[in-house]
Structures are given as structure tokens and as C-alpha cells.
Amino acid sequence: MRFTQTGRDAVVAAVLAVLGLLRLPLALLLNDGVFPQPGWVIACATAASTADVATLALRRRAPRTALALATAVVLAATALPAAFLPTGIGVPVCAYTAATLLPRRTTLITLSAGAFAHAAGGIASVALGGTVHTVVTFWANDGSDPVDLVLASVGSFAVPGLVGLYVRTTRAYTAELAAKVRHLEVERELRAEAAAAEERVRIARELHDIAAHDLSAIVVQAGAADRLVERDPVAARAALLGIREQGRRTLIALRGLVGIMRAAEDRPVLARVTDLVDSARDTGMDVSLTVEGDDRTVAPATGVAAYRLVQEALTNARQHARGAPVVVDVEYRAAHVRVAVRNGAGRPGPGPGGGHGVLGMGERVRHTGGDLTVGPTPDGGWLVDARFPRGSDVTAGAS
Structure with a gap:
């Protein structure tokens, strides 16, 4: 009572x-x-x-x-x-x-x-x-x-x-x-939800780009096959084979990552990390890059997510640790790809602070089935450490 x-x-x-x-x-x-x-x-x-x-x-x-x-x-x-x-x-x-x-x-x-x-x-x-x-x-x-x-x-x-x-x-x-x-807890949750929603919208937009590109190609090839099916069966068959191959590539991308970003170049997306590093150096950052292993069997989903993580980590280092040395490590292992970006202690830059970069990183890493560790280092710096599955099972499942 x-x-x-x-x-x-x-x-x-x-x-x-x-x-x-x-x-x-x-x-x-x-x-x-x-x-x-x-x-x-x-x-x-x-x-x-x-x-x-x-x-x-x-x-x-x-x-x-x-x-x-x-x-x-x-x-x-x-x-x-x-x-x-x-x-x-x-x-x-x-x-x-x-x-x-x-x-x-x-x-x-x-x-x-x-x-x-x-x-x-x-x-x-x-x-x-x-x-x-x-x-x-x-x-x-x-x-x-x-x-x-x-x-x-x-x-x-x-x-x-x-x-x-x-x-x-x-x-x-x-x-x-x-x-x-x-109030702060509610506000933090709302900010986190807004950041996650924003990231999902951006990822969905990038997914639309890939789907629109591949499906447009399929529609064009299907139209050609329809016109050739009676006049030139051999050419029509080739067009159908092209449609099948295009569809297979689209399925690989879609199953690899809900939100995969398109890579316009033939070179794997993650291999373009060197471009990010060079671009960061051009802005005056002290960045070093170490790459170990072979990137040829990395799934597109993993490559895009890892590439974007490095891009976001370099941006954060430039904004929050100006003048500090930055080390980028990319390791290709048998079952996973490890990407780590570590910067020393520096001074805040002139750019805006309080963004949602870490939330965006976590969103992308989770989409690939990986795990992410983010936090300060003993020397006052910052570490972003992610492990991604190589994605061979995704490729196999789509073939």
C-alpha cells in the first residue's frame, strides 16, 4: 500500500x-x-x-x-x-x-x-x-x-x-x-538523430546516383537488344549479355553497402587515398601515408566507406588540430581492412566546429559491418581507427 x-x-x-x-x-x-x-x-x-x-x-x-x-x-x-x-x-x-x-x-x-x-x-x-x-x-x-x-x-x-x-x-x-x-540529453539525442538522418539522406542520394547510372545503361542496352532481336540476333545476344553484366555489377554495389558512393574512375576508391593525402599536403598539412597489403579484392562498399572515413578524419584534423602531424595507415589483411588516422595535439583552426563528422563515420562503418574506435590519444591528439570487412562474401553473394 x-x-x-x-x-x-x-x-x-x-x-x-x-x-x-x-x-x-x-x-x-x-x-x-x-x-x-x-x-x-x-x-x-x-x-x-x-x-x-x-x-x-x-x-x-x-x-x-x-x-x-x-x-x-x-x-x-x-x-x-x-x-x-x-x-x-x-x-x-x-x-x-x-x-x-x-x-x-x-x-x-x-x-x-x-x-x-x-x-x-x-x-x-x-x-x-x-x-x-x-x-x-x-x-x-x-x-x-x-x-x-x-x-x-x-x-x-x-x-x-x-x-x-x-x-x-x-x-x-x-x-x-x-x-x-x-534538456542536454534530449538535445544531444536530437542532434545525433538529425546528424544520422542527414548522413542517411546523403548516402541515399549517392545510392541514387549509382542506381540511376547503372539502370540507365541497362535501359539503353535493353532498347538496343529489342531493336536487334530480329535483325541481328548475335548483336542482340551481346546486348543481353551486357545487360546481365551491368545488372550483376549493380547488385554487387547495392548489396555491398546501402549507401555506397559511386567511383567514377577505374582505380579502386580506397586506392585514391593518396589523392586525399596529396590534397591535404597542398593545404599545408603535415600528412604521412603508409599502405600495407593488396587492395585488389576489396569490395566497393568497403573502399568507399574507408575512403570517406579518411577524408572526414583529415578534415577534422585540419579543423581541430591545426599544425599537428597526421599519420594515415591503411592495412589490407586477409579478412579485413584497417584504416587509422592519428593526429597529434594542435590548435583549433578557423573552420566551424561542433559538426557531426564522427557520427557520419560511425554511420558509414556500421553500414559495412565494421567497427570504429574514436577517441583522444595519450599525447593530446586524436585517433580514428576502423576495421572493415573486405567484402568478398558480398561479391560472392551477388555473382
């Missing part, structure tokens, strides 16, 4: 009230079945103690009302010939709660009014023959010095009030930080 905060306060008040009532049989047990004071005195003290803890049930629902009632109960208890300890706990608890829930200005007015009424009532009660030493909010003063009563009153309201204001400020600050964190 779940309780609201007000429900929990009511339960606490009820438990404290029951514990207070247990004093009655205990008093009888300790005094041979006789109350140490007249019954009406015991009844008044019990009523005051019960009313005091009952104010706790209202402290969140109606904090000002609860504090006013707790103060009234305390002043009523000072007029009684006896009061049970700890009568008066309702005042500091309700003062603390009021400070945590009410606006700051309202809190100061409410606590100041309560402290004034408490002090004035205590002084008046003592003047009329009452006692205040049995009520906890007067701090065991005997009432002989009005200044002590005023100080006790101020302390009973001010100390829990200051604690409540501190807790309120801390909660507000924590809630504000939590809201900012949630």
Missing part, C-alpha cells in the same frame, strides 16, 4: 499520538495504580500533547495553518498546571516544513509572526502564573527573564526555518541541474 506525503504525515502523527497515550498505563504501573496528579490535570496534559503531534498531519497540506495551531497548542500548554514532554515538537517541525514549501517572503513573514506570538504568549503566560519550562520550545527557561523567552522563541522558529530554507534552495538547485541534464 502506497501513501502520499500527507498520508505518511498522518500515519506518523497517529503513531506519535499512540506512543504518547502509552504514558498513562506506564504512570499507573510506576505509581501503584494511582496517577501522580489529579485526573483532570493528566487529561489536559494528554490533550495538549496529542494536539501537538496532530499538527504534523497538516504540515504539508496546510503549512501555515499547522504552524499556527502548533503555536497555539504550545501557548495553551503553558497555562496548564502540567505538560508532558516533549510537548512543543510541532513548532520546529512545522516551521521547517513551512520554509521548504512556502515562498521565501511568505516564509519570513509567517515565521516572524509565529515567533512574535510565541514570545508574547510565553511572557503573558508567566505573568499570569503559568509555567513554560515543561514546553520544549522555551528551552527549559523558568520564565524569570523575558529576554530568555524571546531568544528561545526566535531560536525555535528561526533555526528550523533556516534549515528549511537551505533544504529548499538545495532541492531547487538540484532540480534545476537535473532539468538541464535532461
Whole structure:
């Protein structure tokens, strides 16, 4: 069973009230079945103690009302010939709660009014023959010095009030930080989704280029075959063979990468990394290139993705590590191709920052079934390290 905060306060008040009532049989047990004071005195003290803890049930629902009632109960208890300890706990608890829930200005007015009424009532009660030493909010003063009563009153309201204001400020600050964190997380997710969507659009556009080129060629060859099928069957057959070969190449590209970019030259795309390096050197970058292995069996999908990764990594190095040396490593292994771009520590360049290059890299690498590691290096630089499958299974599946 779940309780609201007000429900929990009511339960606490009820438990404290029951514990207070247990004093009655205990008093009888300790005094041979006789109350140490007249019954009406015991009844008044019990009523005051019960009313005091009952104010706790209202402290969140109606904090000002609860504090006013707790103060009234305390002043009523000072007029009684006896009061049970700890009568008066309702005042500091309700003062603390009021400070945590009410606006700051309202809190100061409410606590100041309560402290004034408490002090004035205590002084008046003592003047009329009452006692205040049995009520906890007067701090065991005997009432002989009005200044002590005023100080006790101020302390009973001010100390829990200051604690409540501190807790309120801390909660507000924590809630504000939590809201900012949630906002930043949502914003980061939205930026990541926007970057991924942008990259997918670009990849889809490049896919369209390939499909449009190959399918246009197929349509042209099919038209030629249609015109030659009766006049020149041999030429028509050659055209059909060309269509089949063109279709096979298109399937290889489409199955290799959802988003493969076209390579206009006969040379493999990844082999053109040297062009990227030369172009980067022309802009003044210090770039070195190391290539190991044979690139002849690398699938087009892998080649395009790796080429674009190197291109993006060099761009990032130029923007964020200006003047730093850059090392590009390309390794052709039996089962995979490893591409690593490492730059040292440098100064930010004049270009725009805060882009989504890393997200784009991850998108391309994932499309090929590879894995990507990106992060800072111990020397303050940056490393982009990707492993791509060579793609022989894609080629075989399309043949």
C-alpha cells in the first residue's frame, strides 16, 4: 500500500499520538495504580500533547495553518498546571516544513509572526502564573527573564526555518541541474538523430546516383537488344549479355553497402587515398601515408566507406588540430581492412566546429559491418581507427 506525503504525515502523527497515550498505563504501573496528579490535570496534559503531534498531519497540506495551531497548542500548554514532554515538537517541525514549501517572503513573514506570538504568549503566560519550562520550545527557561523567552522563541522558529530554507534552495538547485541534464540529453539525442538522418539522406542520394547510372545503361542496352532481336540476333545476344553484366555489377554495389558512393574512375576508391593525402599536403598539412597489403579484392562498399572515413578524419584534423602531424595507415589483411588516422595535439583552426563528422563515420562503418574506435590519444591528439570487412562474401553473394 502506497501513501502520499500527507498520508505518511498522518500515519506518523497517529503513531506519535499512540506512543504518547502509552504514558498513562506506564504512570499507573510506576505509581501503584494511582496517577501522580489529579485526573483532570493528566487529561489536559494528554490533550495538549496529542494536539501537538496532530499538527504534523497538516504540515504539508496546510503549512501555515499547522504552524499556527502548533503555536497555539504550545501557548495553551503553558497555562496548564502540567505538560508532558516533549510537548512543543510541532513548532520546529512545522516551521521547517513551512520554509521548504512556502515562498521565501511568505516564509519570513509567517515565521516572524509565529515567533512574535510565541514570545508574547510565553511572557503573558508567566505573568499570569503559568509555567513554560515543561514546553520544549522555551528551552527549559523558568520564565524569570523575558529576554530568555524571546531568544528561545526566535531560536525555535528561526533555526528550523533556516534549515528549511537551505533544504529548499538545495532541492531547487538540484532540480534545476537535473532539468538541464535532461534538456542536454534530449538535445544531444536530437542532434545525433538529425546528424544520422542527414548522413542517411546523403548516402541515399549517392545510392541514387549509382542506381540511376547503372539502370540507365541497362535501359539503353535493353532498347538496343529489342531493336536487334530480329535483325541481328548475335548483336542482340551481346546486348543481353551486357545487360546481365551491368545488372550483376549493380547488385554487387547495392548489396555491398546501402549507401555506397559511386567511383567514377577505374582505380579502386580506397586506392585514391593518396589523392586525399596529396590534397591535404597542398593545404599545408603535415600528412604521412603508409599502405600495407593488396587492395585488389576489396569490395566497393568497403573502399568507399574507408575512403570517406579518411577524408572526414583529415578534415577534422585540419579543423581541430591545426599544425599537428597526421599519420594515415591503411592495412589490407586477409579478412579485413584497417584504416587509422592519428593526429597529434594542435590548435583549433578557423573552420566551424561542433559538426557531426564522427557520427557520419560511425554511420558509414556500421553500414559495412565494421567497427570504429574514436577517441583522444595519450599525447593530446586524436585517433580514428576502423576495421572493415573486405567484402568478398558480398561479391560472392551477388555473382
